[in-house]
Amino acid sequence: MNDFSDLLRHETVLAGITAANKKSLFQTLAGAASGPAGQDAKLLADVLTEREKLGSTGFGGGVAIPHGKVAGLDQIVGVFARLAQPVDFQAVDDMPVDLVFAMFSPADAGSAHLKALARVSRRLRDKGFVAKLRGAGSPDAIWALLTQDEARDAAA
Numbered sequence: 001m002n003d004f005s006d007l008l009r010h011e012t013v014l015a016g017i018t019a020a021n022k023k024s025l026f027q028t029l030a031g032a033a034s035g036p037a038g039q040d041a042k043l044l045a046d047v048l049t050e051r052e053k054l055g056s057t058g059f060g061g062g063v064a065i066p067h068g069k070v071a072g073l074d075q076i077v078g079v080f081a082r083l084a085q086p087v088d089f090q091a092v093d094d095m096p097v098d099l100v101f102a103m104f105s106p107a108d109a110g111s112a113h114l115k116a117l118a119r120v121s122r123r124l125r126d127k128g129f130v131a132k133l134r135g136a137g138s139p140d141a142i143w144a145l146l147t148q149d150e151a152r153d154a155a156a
Helices: 022-037 041-052 110-124 127-135 139-147 150-155
Strands: 013-017 058-060 067-070 077-087 097-106
Touching: 013 022, 013 139, 022 041, 022 077, 022 097, 041 067, 041 097, 067 110, 077 139, 097 110, 097 127, 110 127, 127 139
Parallel strands: 013 077, 067 097
Antiparallel strands: 077 097
8 A cells, every 4th residue: 555645644745845954844734733642842853863863764865764663653654855965864775855754653663663664664665656746736736746656547
């Protein structure tokens, strides 16, 4: 399944985001997630920062999937951001990152967290799909790409 409507809300798809560095990016992502997650933005930013200390979540090709678990969440909350200018992410290929899919999961969401991460990772390793995300003209267009299942896409 390539439809991420179970992880994202329309208002958590951002385009043209400016961030001076990873820290300010995490603050922006956390701010977008705080409403849907019902959590404090600073707490969410801290969760991403702590996870990033274990190793960069930038997996190459200008893409990163920062993520973490949060006590008190009852479902996975995602935020997708396309940055106006890439930021250094200490990614495995040393390329700066311009596409970010942040994920906040309930503290006890073991396999659900891993399955969602794998799903997002698989989709964001598709170079053609990533090119479409980079070329999308608006948050609405990005939302449409992220929430249409590939089967529907192929039928069109």
